[in-house]
Structures are given as C-alpha cells and as structure tokens.
Amino acid sequence: MFEKILVANRGEIAVRIIRACKELNIRTVAVYSEVDANSMHVQLADEAICIGKAASSESYLRIDRIISAAEITDVDAIHAGYGFLSENAHFADVCENCNIRFIGPSSRAMNALEDKAVSRTLAKKAGVPTPPGSEGIVENEQDAITTAKRIGYPVMIKAIAGGGGRGMRAAHNDISLVKGYHTARSEAEKAFGNSGVYIEKLIENPHHIEFQILGDSRGNIIHLGERDCSIQRRNQKIVEETPSPLIENKFKDLRKKMGKAAIRIAETAHYTNAGTVEFIVDDKGSFYFLEVNKRIQVEHPITEEVTGVDLVKQQILIAMGEPLKLSQNDVTFKGHAIECRINAEDPFDDFRPCPGRIEMYYQPGGRGVRVDSHAYAGYTIPPTYDSLIGKLITSGKDRREAMDKMNRALSEYMITGVKTTIPFEQAILQDPNFRRGVYSTNFVDQLLGGARRELIEEKA
Amino acid sequence: MDLKDIKAIIDLMKKNSISEFELERQDFKIRLKRGLNGGPVPVLYEDAPSVGGVPQATIPAASATTTLPAPTGGGGGEMEIKSPMIGTFYRAPSPESAPYAEIGTEFGPETVVCIIEAMKVMNEIKAEVKGVITQVLVENAKPVEFGQPLFKIRQT
Numbered sequence: 001m002f003e004k005i006l007v008a009n010r011g012e013i014a015v016r017i018i019r020a021c022k023e024l025n026i027r028t029v030a031v032y033s034e035v036d037a038n039s040m041h042v043q044l045a046d047e048a049i050c051i052g053k054a055a056s057s058e059s060y061l062r063i064d065r066i067i068s069a070a071e072i073t074d075v076d077a078i079h080a081g082y083g084f085l086s087e088n089a090h091f092a093d094v095c096e097n098c099n100i101r102f103i104g105p106s107s108r109a110m111n112a113l114e115d116k117a118v119s120r121t122l123a124k125k126a127g128v129p130t131p132p133g134s135e136g137i138v139e140n141e142q143d144a145i146t147t148a149k150r151i152g153y154p155v156m157i158k159a160i161a162g163g164g165g166r167g168m169r170a171a172h173n174d175i176s177l178v179k180g181y182h183t184a185r186s187e188a189e190k191a192f193g194n195s196g197v198y199i200e201k202l203i204e205n206p207h208h209i210e211f212q213i214l215g216d217s218r219g220n221i222i223h224l225g226e227r228d229c230s231i232q233r234r235n236q237k238i239v240e241e242t243p244s245p246l247i248e249n250k251f252k253d254l255r256k257k258m259g260k261a262a263i264r265i266a267e268t269a270h271y272t273n274a275g276t277v278e279f280i281v282d283d284k285g286s287f288y289f290l291e292v293n294k295r296i297q298v299e300h301p302i303t304e305e306v307t308g309v310d311l312v313k314q315q316i317l318i319a320m321g322e323p324l325k326l327s328q329n330d331v332t333f334k335g336h337a338i339e340c341r342i343n344a345e346d347p348f349d350d351f352r353p354c355p356g357r358i359e360m361y362y363q364p365g366g367r368g369v370r371v372d373s374h375a376y377a378g379y380t381i382p383p384t385y386d387s388l389i390g391k392l393i394t395s396g397k398d399r400r401e402a403m404d405k406m407n408r409a410l411s412e413y414m415i416t417g418v419k420t421t422i423p424f425e426q427a428i429l430q431d432p433n434f435r436r437g438v439y440s441t442n443f444v445d446q447l448l449g450g451a452r453r454e455l456i457e458e459k460a
Numbered sequence: 461m462d463l464k465d466i467k468a469i470i471d472l473m474k475k476n477s478i479s480e481f482e483l484e485r486q487d488f489k490i491r492l493k494r495g496l497n498g499g500p501v502p503v504l505y506e507d508a509p510s511v512g513g514v515p516q517a518t519i520p521a522a523s524a525t526t527t528l529p530a531p532t533g534g535g536g537g538e539m540e541i542k543s544p545m546i547g548t549f550y551r552a553p554s555p556e557s558a559p560y561a562e563i564g565t566e567f568g569p570e571t572v573v574c575i576i577e578a579m580k581v582m583n584e585i586k587a588e589v590k591g592v593i594t595q596v597l598v599e600n601a602k603p604v605e606f607g608q609p610l611f612k613i614r615q616t
Binding site: 034049050051052059064065067068069071072073098 | 545579
C-alpha cells in the first residue's frame with residue numbers, strides 16, 4: 001500500500017490525482033513553481049514543495065528537483081499526470097532507480113512505443129491496420145516524393161516525436177510536399193528536439209476515435225470503450241464524447257473490433273497501467289491505428305462516467321501491484337457522457353490565450369454535471385502554462401439528455417475577469433450537425449468559417 | 461540613473477533580444493540579465509563600496525504575474541540568502557565540525573555558507589554576495605525547498 005504519493009504536475013489534473021489519493025487514504029505531496037504558490041493543487045495537498053521558477057524547464061520538467069522533493073518528503077510513488085514528464089522513459093527509470101514507484105507504464109513499454117514511427121511498426125506487427133505511409137522516418141526530399149506518389153495525395157507529414165496535436169503538415173501535391181517536408185523538420189527540431197518525420201495518407205473527413213485501456217502487472221489488459229474526439233481546433237481537442245455517435249449510429253460492430261485491436265497493440269508492447277490507443281476512422285468505417293498515449297488523458301472523465309470506473313484510482317492500484325479486478329466482460333457502458341474543455345482563450349480573437357485574474361467564478365452543478373477544475377474566484381491564471389482552466393462533463397441516460405445538461409451547465413458557468421471558450425462550446429452544442437451526431441475533424445473549421453460565425457457572436 | 465532609465469534599458473533589451481547588459485560609471489555599476497525564456501531573473505544592483513546604506517532594488521522584469529523571491533529590503537542593505545535547490549540543509553560539513561556560518565560571520569561571494577544534500581550529493585552553497593550573517597533561518601538537518609530563505613544577511 002502506498003502511504004504517500006508525489007504529484008508531479010499542476011492545474012486540474014493535479015487536483016484530480018490528489019482527490020483520488022485522498023479517497024484511497026494516501027497522503028499527497030504537491031510540487032509547484034513560484035507562480036503556482038496559490039494554485040489549488042498546492043492548497044489541497046498534505047505537503048507542498050516549491051521546485052523552481054515559473055518556466056516549466058525550471059520547475060515541472062526538472063527531474064532532479066522533483067526527485068529531491070520526493071526524497072525529502074519520503075514518498076512511495078510519483079504520479080506525473082499528463083504532459084510534462086508523464087511519458088518520459090528516462091524519468092520513469094530515475095524514479096525506479098531511486099526506489100520510487102512511477103505510476104504509469106514501465107520504461108520498457110514506453111520505449112516500445114517511444115515515437116510514432118516505432119509505434120506504426122509495432123501496430124503492423126500486431127496485425128492492426130495503419131494508414132498507408134512511409135516505412136519509418138523519411139530520410140530526404142526524394143524519399144518523401146516517392147512515398148507520396150506510392151500512397152497517393154493528399155498526405156500528412158508528421159513529426160515522430162510530436163504530440164498534443166503539434167508537428168503535422170498536410171500536403172496536396174509535390175510542391176507543397178517538398179516545402180512542408182523541410183518546414184516540418186525544422187519545426188520538429190525546434191519543438192521536440194527531434195527532426196524525424198514520417199508520411200501518412202491524409203484521410204479525408206476523418207473521425208478521431210480513441211480507446212481507453214488498462215493493463216496490470218500480470219499482463220491482463222482490458223479496454224473501457226471509445227471516446228470520440230473529432231471536435232478539434234488546430235488539432236487540439238475541444239469537445240469529447242462517449243459512445244461515439246459514428247459507432248453507435250453507423251458502425252456498431254467497430255467497438256468490439258477496435259477494442260480488440262487496441263488490446264492487441266497493448267499486449268505486443270507489454271503495456272501496463274492506463275493508456276489510450278488512438279485511431280482514425282473514415283466514413284466507410286475503416287479504421288487505422290495512429291499512436292498510443294502512454295498516460296492518463298485529459299478527457300478520461302467521460303469514460304469514468306459511462307463505465308463507473310475511477311481510472312486514476314486504477315492507475316494507483318495497478319502501480320501498487322494489484323491485479324485488475326475487472327475482466328472485459330465486467331466492463332459495461334451506461335448512458336452517454338460529453339466533456340467540454342474550458343480554456344482561458346478569447347474565441348472572438350482567434351483564441352488568443354487570456355491569462356489573468358478570475359474575478360467571479362461560479363461553476364454549474366446539479367444531476368449529471370461534473371466539473372474538474374482548479375479555478376476559483378480570485379485565482380490568477382499564470383501565462384506560463386497551458387490555457388486549460390477546467391473540464392465540464394455531463395452525463396445522461398442517452399446522448400440527448402447529456403446534451404441538454406451540457407447546454408444548461410454551459411449557460412450556468414460564470415467566469416469573469418478572463419475570456420473563456422464557453423460561448424464557443426455553446427455554439428458547438430447548438431450546431432445542428434453536432435446535435436445529429438454527424439461530424440468529423442473538419443467540424444470546427446466549418447463552424448468557424450462561413451456564416452455560422454454569427455452563432456458564436458450571438459452567444460456572447 | 462533612476463528607475464525610468466532602468467525600465468527603458470529593459471525594454472530595449474527585450475526589443476533587441478539582448479540577454480545581458482552591464483554599465484559601469486564612476487560611482488555606479490549595474491548589471492541586468494534576462495532569463496532563458498525572456499522570463500524574469502533577479503537583478504543584482506551593486507553599489508560602490510564607499511556608498512553605504514543604499515537599499516537593494518530588484519527590477520521587476522516584463523511579466524507582471526510572476527512573484528519573484530525578491531530580496532527583502534530592511535534598510536541598510538539587509539537581504540536573504542535563498543535556497544537554490546531542494547534538499548536537506550546542513551550547517552556544517554560534518555556532524556563534528558563547526559558550522560560554516562553563525563550570526564556575525566563575515567563572508568564573500570565565494571564563501572560556502574551551508575550544505576544542501578540532495579540525492580546523496582552534498583552541494584556546497586556559496587553566498588554569491590559579500591556580507592555578514594544576521595540570522596540563521598533554518599535548523600540543521602531540516603528539508604528546504606526552492607527559494608526558501610536560509611539566512612538573513614547584511615550586505616557590505
């Protein structure tokens with residue numbers, strides 16, 4: 001049994017992890033940068049250690065300082081949330097070498113899925129379809145052109161070390177391909193320290209559907225259903241839901257097929273703890289593997305609401321060596337859940353980030369409404385990190401009820417002092433195509449462009 | 461040179477992506493340094509040895525939201541030495557030795573004032589300034605975090 005866990009993260013996910021620990025009677029240690037001294041996760045934890053200045057490179061990414069903090073507080077384990085060090089195999093190794101359990105997959109599993117190109121190869125080995133594309137890294141311009149000719153335009157140039165929707169460029173012909181190839185490489189070098197890129201067929205009107213998996217240390221792996229995350233802006237997810245309307249309405253047998261494929265990939269990688277297998281699905285119901293996210297994800301709450309499984313607690317229990325108490329047959333799906341990510345961004349000014357002081361804060365409540373947030377009235381959002389201030393999740397007996405609750409909850413949610421994306425999400429929920437459950441990853445672009453702009457402006 | 465001039469220099473540094481600036485005049489010397497990401501870095505304001513009692517000034521750099529561990533002014537050049545790392549604070553090189561610093565100890569920038577132990581490594585912490593200890597703020601063998609004040613000193 002863990003007595004104490006250090007949370008190597010901040011914001012809403014740190015609050016989430018601390019809550020799970022408290023319910024398991026595990027003491028918590030928060031780490032924070034100087035600008036986060038008044039952050040909610042620091043207030044909620046049993047102990048808190050300042051680990052550096054505002055910049056992530058000086059604080060939340062400083063392995064040495066986090067380990068030092070773990071040592072002086074004598075913790076048993078570290079939970080790294082998402083982003084930051086959560087998928088850093090070296091960090092996982094350092095923890096284990098210092099006798100601190102890393103809550104997540106082993107560094108071996110992380111390395112088996114270490115980048116997108118390696119993961120593609122693993123998927124092929126597991127017999128899971130991948131989008132037609134290059135065999136590994138594209139070494140040069142000529143290679144890129146040959147690959148594109150083979151798989152056919154349009155194509156997507158992707159950084160192998162990319163993540164969070166960054167490091168991707170589309171190309172529709174040889175000219176944009178060559179230009180994109182060089183730009184993508186230099187961007188990747190700058191952003192991820194790795195200029196490697198690969199090329200995949202760009203699937204038109206794709207649906208982003210991902211599967212949650214859990215694996216214990218004995219090799220038992222289950223999936224907990226899908227999440228449809230096609231509502232994205234610039235490859236950043238905004239609204240997520242489960243079950244996927246595409247699967248429910250058109251391709252019901254995909255859940256079993258894709259769930260099995262997700263498990264096969266996890267098994268091939270000897271994956272343990274929580275993870276998410278991402279797929280792309282086209283309008284004909286063909287699915288292709290994209291990558292594995294080797295951590296708990298932002299949108300995990302919708303899976304929790306529909307399956308009744310506390311994923312963060314499961315992560316902790318699995319890390320403690322507990323075998324999974326659920327078999328695949330035990331996993332049931334009840335009702336429908338939707339999540340809206342609330343960002344401190346101005347939807348009327350190209351989603352410019354709006355850090356600053358929250359003056360008034362009233363979060364919605366009532367039946368079937370869940371808010372995962374670290375915000376409060378008087379809290380100052382620092383400019384140094386991402387703009388996510390909270391997640392609003394609603395669940396109902398069916399999609400209609402979940403949407404009705406989301407509409408109600410969005411209209412109750414009061415945040416002043418900073419601009420938020422709430423009016424934008426209200427517009428999404430009102431959109432007829434969203435309401436019919438007919439949308440792909442082009443949805444947001446279509447909503448923002450064209451005459452539908454008035455709908456957003458109306459909502460303000 | 462007054463605050464207005466210093467602010468103007470900082471603006472110029474930002475505009476031209478200059479990270480370090482140093483100016484020395486007859487009775488005055490200033491050095492400004494910008495952090496890696498253009499973030500704020502505590503600034504050293506060195507006064508000439510002959511001028512006594514000049515209060516420390518930390519120039520707040522661009523970002524208004526960061527709260528720096530500013531040297532606390534106490535008049536007469538009083539400030540604190542803060543911990544640059546996380547670990548366990550030790551006042552002496554070994555349990556049998558005398559402490560590196562007591563109240564009244566005079567020190568220079570290269571003087572070791574304490575040890576902070578992290579991950580089995582004993583790190584010697586240097587004063588970085590010239591002064592005399594006025595207060596010891598942490599007990600021996602206690603854990604310290606980043607930015608935690610260790611000593612109150614009077615700069616000389």
